[in-house]
Amino acid sequence: MCRRFGIPVRRSVISRKNPSTELDPLSIRLIELMQKDSDIGLAELAEAAGATPSSCWRRLDELRKTGVIQRSVAVIDPAALGLTVNVFVQVTLEKQNEAALRAFQNRIARRPEVMECYLMSGDADYLLRVVVEDLAQYHRFVVDHLTTIPGVANLRSSFALDQVKYTTALPTEHLGASRPAARTAPRKKAGPGGKGAKA
Amino acid sequence: MCRRFGIPVRRSVISRKNPSTELDPLSIRLIELMQKDSDIGLAELAEAAGATPSSCWRRLDELRKTGVIQRSVAVIDPAALGLTVNVFVQVTLEKQNEAALRAFQNRIARRPEVMECYLMSGDADYLLRVVVEDLAQYHRFVVDHLTTIPGVANLRSSFALDQVKYTTALPTEHLGASRPAARTAPRKKAGPGGKGAKA
DNA sequence: ATTGAAACGGATCTAGC
C-alpha cells in the first residue's frame, strides 16, 4: 500500500529519545498491524485499529515521513533460495581504534550474505550472522572476504542447526496502549431503526 | 501492492531443494527488488526487471502462492520505539531431549522481545537475540520469562554496543543471473525500416 | 500455452467541509 511518498528533508520529528510519550495508541496499533502485513488495505487497517481510513492514512504518512516506518519489504523464504545455513561469527580485531572499526564495517556492509553485524561488548569485537547455502560457500566467504579485511585477528564460527524463530516485528508491549483497538472511532451514521438497517 | 491473494492448498511447487535451477532470472530480479521495497508499483517493477507489468504480476502471484514470497512487512526504526538495546543470550538446557526442546521453543515463540532464536551446535543449545529498551527491562525478561522455563540450566548474555548492519534482504548472488535486467522483454512494435527486422 | 495490452473495479490520496 501507499506508492509514492516523497520523504522530504525532515526526519524524526517524533521518534528517538522518549517515544513512549510520543507515540499515541493509534500509531502503536498501526505499527503493530503493518509489521505483520503491510499489504493490508486502508479499510481493513482502519477497522482493526478502530479508526477511520483517513486517520490511518494520515498517520501512516506521518510515520513514514518521520522515519518511524522506514520502508516495506517482501519477506522471502530462505529455503526457497537454498539458504539453509546460518552461521554466527565472532570476530576479533587486532586494534580497536576508530579507523580499524570503520574499515571493517565498510567491508562488511557490502557483503550480501552478512545479514546482521553487531559491535559487541565482552570477548569478541563483532558478532555477525551470515547466511549461506552450505559450508563450502561459508568457507569461501571466510577466505575470500572476511580474512582479507585488514586487522582481523581471530574468527570463531558457530553453526545453527535450526532457525527456531525469526521475526522482523519489534515488540510494542513496553509502549503500553496496545489491545485490539480502544474503540475510539468510526461511529455509524444512523442509529437503530433508521433507513438502512444493514443485517 | 497486491491486496488479496487466496493462498490455496498448494505450497512450494517451485522452491525448496534445488532452487538455482528452478528460479529463473525474472523471479530472481523480482525477489531482489521486492526485498528492497515492496511498495514499488508494477510499472516501476516491470521497467527495473526488464519485463512487462503483466509478466511481473503473474510471476509475483506465483511466487506468493508457492510461498517463496511469504508476505510483506513494514520495517520499523527500533530507536523510534525506544528499543536500542540488543542482547544475545546463549541458553543451555539441562537435557536436550525432544520434549525439553519443544517446551523451550514454545515458550520462546510467545515472547515478542525475542526476535530470533537458533538451535546451535557447540557450547550452548540456543542462541537468542532479544531487543529491549534498557538493562532493567532485560533483567525482567530473564527473571520473569527465561528462567521460568523448565529445564533451563545456564544463561550467558552478551550485549551489543551498536547495530552495525541489519538487513532483511537475503542474498541472491549465489543464484547466478542477477544483473540490472537481461533486457529480454517488451520489444517495441515497429522496428526501424522493414516490418519485422529481428536484428 | 504463453505473453502483452487494454478495460475494469477498487483502492489510495486529496481537497473540501
Place this chain on the structure above:
DNA sequence: GCTAGATCCGTTTCAAT
C-alpha cells in the same frame, strides 16, 4: 477531524503469437 470525489494502480479479461 470526517466525507466525498478525482485519480491511480492492481487485477482481470481478451486477443495475438
